[in-house]
Amino acid sequence: MKWICFLMLILFAVKVFPQQKSSVDFKTAEGTLSFFPEEQRVQGEISYRFTVLRNIDTIALDAKNMKVELAPGDTLKPKLINTTKKIYFLYPFKSNQTYAIKIIYEVEEPKQALYFSNWHSDNPQIWSQGQGKENSHWLPSIDDANDKIKFTIRYSVPKGYRAIGNGTLVKHVVQEDEEIWHYQMHHPISSYLVAVAVGKYQKKEIHSTKGIPITLYYEQKFQKYLEPTYRYTQRIFDFLETEIGIDYPFTNYKLVPVRDFMYAGMENATTTLFSESFFTDSIGFIDRNFVNVNAHELAHQWFGDDVTEKSSKDHWLQEGFAAYYALLAEKEIFGEDYFYFKLYQSAEKLKSNSDQGKGQALLNPKANALTFYEKGAWALHILREKVGEEAFKNGIRSFLQTHAYQNASVNDFMEQMMKSSGQDLTSFTDQWLKQSAFQDEDALASLKKSTFITAYMEVIRLRPLSLSAKYDLLLKALEFPTNPYIGQEVVQQLIAENPSEQRLKLLEKAFETNQTMIRQTLAESLVKIPKELQKAYESLLKDPSYRTQEEALLNLWLNFPEDRSRYLDRLQHTQGFYTKNIRMLWLTLSIVTTGYQSDQKEAHYRELSHYTAPQYDYAIRENAFGLLYQINRFTTENYKNLLQASLHPAWQFQKFSKALLKELLKEEVHRENLNSLKPELNAQEVKVLNHYLSK
Ligand SMILES: [Zn+2]
Numbered sequence: 001m002k003w004i005c006f007l008m009l010i011l012f013a014v015k016v017f018p019q020q021k022s023s024v025d026f027k028t029a030e031g032t033l034s035f036f037p038e039e040q041r042v043q044g045e046i047s048y049r050f051t052v053l054r055n056i057d058t059i060a061l062d063a064k065n066m067k068v069e070l071a072p073g074d075t076l077k078p079k080l081i082n083t084t085k086k087i088y089f090l091y092p093f094k095s096n097q098t099y100a101i102k103i104i105y106e107v108e109e110p111k112q113a114l115y116f117s118n119w120h121s122d123n124p125q126i127w128s129q130g131q132g133k134e135n136s137h138w139l140p141s142i143d144d145a146n147d148k149i150k151f152t153i154r155y156s157v158p159k160g161y162r163a164i165g166n167g168t169l170v171k172h173v174v175q176e177d178e179e180i181w182h183y184q185m186h187h188p189i190s191s192y193l194v195a196v197a198v199g200k201y202q203k204k205e206i207h208s209t210k211g212i213p214i215t216l217y218y219e220q221k222f223q224k225y226l227e228p229t230y231r232y233t234q235r236i237f238d239f240l241e242t243e244i245g246i247d248y249p250f251t252n253y254k255l256v257p258v259r260d261f262m263y264a265g266m267e268n269a270t271t272t273l274f275s276e277s278f279f280t281d282s283i284g285f286i287d288r289n290f291v292n293v294n295a296h297e298l299a300h301q302w303f304g305d306d307v308t309e310k311s312s313k314d315h316w317l318q319e320g321f322a323a324y325y326a327l328l329a330e331k332e333i334f335g336e337d338y339f340y341f342k343l344y345q346s347a348e349k350l351k352s353n354s355d356q357g358k359g360q361a362l363l364n365p366k367a368n369a370l371t372f373y374e375k376g377a378w379a380l381h382i383l384r385e386k387v388g389e390e391a392f393k394n395g396i397r398s399f400l401q402t403h404a405y406q407n408a409s410v411n412d413f414m415e416q417m418m419k420s421s422g423q424d425l426t427s428f429t430d431q432w433l434k435q436s437a438f439q440d441e442d443a444l445a446s447l448k449k450s451t452f453i454t455a456y457m458e459v460i461r462l463r464p465l466s467l468s469a470k471y472d473l474l475l476k477a478l479e480f481p482t483n484p485y486i487g488q489e490v491v492q493q494l495i496a497e498n499p500s501e502q503r504l505k506l507l508e509k510a511f512e513t514n515q516t517m518i519r520q521t522l523a524e525s526l527v528k529i530p531k532e533l534q535k536a537y538e539s540l541l542k543d544p545s546y547r548t549q550e551e552a553l554l555n556l557w558l559n560f561p562e563d564r565s566r567y568l569d570r571l572q573h574t575q576g577f578y579t580k581n582i583r584m585l586w587l588t589l590s591i592v593t594t595g596y597q598s599d600q601k602e603a604h605y606r607e608l609s610h611y612t613a614p615q616y617d618y619a620i621r622e623n624a625f626g627l628l629y630q631i632n633r634f635t636t637e638n639y640k641n642l643l644q645a646s647l648h649p650a651w652q653f654q655k656f657s658k659a660l661l662k663e664l665l666k667e668e669v670h671r672e673n674l675n676s677l678k679p680e681l682n683a684q685e686v687k688v689l690n691h692y693l694s695k
Pocket residue numbers: 296300318319322
């Protein structure tokens with residue numbers, strides 16, 4: 001009969017669990033976690049202290065697929081029941097009493113939230129992703145973000161590796177074959193904000209103007225990219241502290257790059273993890289840099305980590321706010337035109353989405369990223385204009401002060417805004433938070449406050465006119481000093497025109513602006529290059545932009561076959577972005593260019609093919625797979641790498657790999673080759689392959 005009692009108990013416990021927050025308040029967690037990367041195993045001992053708010057006989061921790069038992073040092077001795085999702089502690093807990101429980105646990109190959117990345121390569125890493133993935137897959141904790149806990153965790157990792165965790169590093173001990181990194185949080189946080197990263201990291205310390213230590217981590221091979229990658233970090237930090245008007249809420253801040261990250265960045269409390277693919281040199285910085293993500297994750301330290309949403313209905317308080325403050329930080333760095341252009345672009349997207357009936361309310365807990373991030377930022381921009389800067393800043397300050405280290409709702413926020421402004425904000429709430437349609441008229445009225453946007457929209461209005469009717473105006477728009485956004489619009493209009501003398505003249509003028517952004521639009525859009533512009537177009541190969549160089553190389557190669565070798569020679573030593581965009585395009589083109597470096601073709605193919613291997617970030621692998629598909633050449637190694645990739649934890653890459661696999665299987669030769677590989681694949685890979693073979 002034990003079995004039945006057990007089942008009933010579980011059902012009961014599961015049923016009461018959603019109210020646990022009203023019965024128990026978890027205060028501290030203190031533990032030691034050992035990582036065994038060879039077996040992808042975590043072993044830990046953790047003790048929780050909590051106060052019971054009303055008499056209750058069961059409390060629970062979230063813990064997925066773990067072996068758990070009470071630790072030898074546990075003094076309370078509750079009855080412990082472990083399921084695949086939770087650990088239940090049975091005990092006659094009394095109201096207003098504080099208790100401690102201590103458990104030991106083990107988890108092997110966590111399904112999600114903790115990733116062991118290439119432990120057998122030369123740059124292995126372990127890292128976690130709590131939000132949306134549940135840290136309870138590797139750390140017994142509380143999935144509900146409403147119970148905030150002060151975490152103190154010691155991470156034991158193999159010798160030679162650094163563990164980076166939340167809060168202050170209070171102790172570091174090197175033992176015979178392990179290193180122990182002891183971190184302590186001084187403030188309570190939601191469990192999803194706990195994070196760890198383990199790797200062969202170096203670090204550089206900087207400080208904010210107010211003295212907060214900011215640690216910039218990197219792997220040795222990226223040292224030369226340190227400055228452009230982390231450019232403006234201190235300025236962003238100082239700017240946000242001043243702009244928000246409340247001191248940074250924690251004791252320190254760390255930025256940790258990880259490989260194969262499924263997001264751009266994640267705002268774990270004090271410890272932002274971000275995609276290693278943001279590492280860049282100064283040229284790459286121009287097209288793709290870390291500034292926005294850097295500011296976004298830092299803004300979350302106030303909006304999300306310090307004050308956390310009560311439920312997903314309040315998600316605007318996190319993503320909308322982080323997106324808005326990141327945009328303000330970018331305005332500080334890149335200027336007002338940049339700021340208004342970004343607002344303009346997102347208004348265009350939101351309007352078109354809304355016109356198609358796909359608009360969503362910000363209070364919709366299931367809204368998409370466009371709504372939470374971009375409509376969310378727009379709502380704050382409009383609110384600030386409505387109540388005025390002073391009332392807005394006061395409202396933000398009192399909101400953060402009132403709910404410091406707690407959870408809050410959108411109502412809580414609006415209440416503070418109404419107090420600080422003395423205005424009735426019901427209509428704002430109705431139109432911007434509750435309405436699914438985007439308020440494009442409000443947005444347009446706000447955009448028109450920028451003289452740049454007004455001028456930009458005047459050029460857009462020229463679109464339907466014939467070239468001769470608008471020639472003078474377009475010429476004027478390209479005159480020095482050319483606004484880069486307006487220049488790009490002019491180029492787009494010219495590209496749509498049929499060849500003519502006037503078009504040629506204006507295109508020449510666009511080349512001569514020497515504006516990187518305008519020339520980039522030429523590189524991307526002028527796919528059919530007029531002979532008269534060949535020289536001008538060739539000069540794009542030297543522009544300080546890897547996007548421009550890549551587009552220019554490909555288009556020149558396609559337009560002027562007799563000069564292919566000359567173009568390839570120009571870029572033969574360029575790598576490009578982190579994704580090696582130029583190197584890989586160069587390898588591909590040199591393989592298929594007849595007579596070019598003929599004795600090197602095999603070596604070039606091997607190099608390109610090798611970039612599909614698991615030790616590279618998926619951004620690099622995706623690029624390599626795409627190019628191999630173009631030349632339709634796959635080795636056994638490539639097939640294996642593709643099958644491995646179709647099970648990759650980063651969903652974007654998994655999706656890409658499955659789509660490519662499906663495409664390859666349409667051809668008999670690939671079907672046969674893949675089929676013959678089965679004996680060498682693991683069970684999961686065979687399953688994926690069979691699934692697509694059967695379609
Ligand atoms: Zn965010």
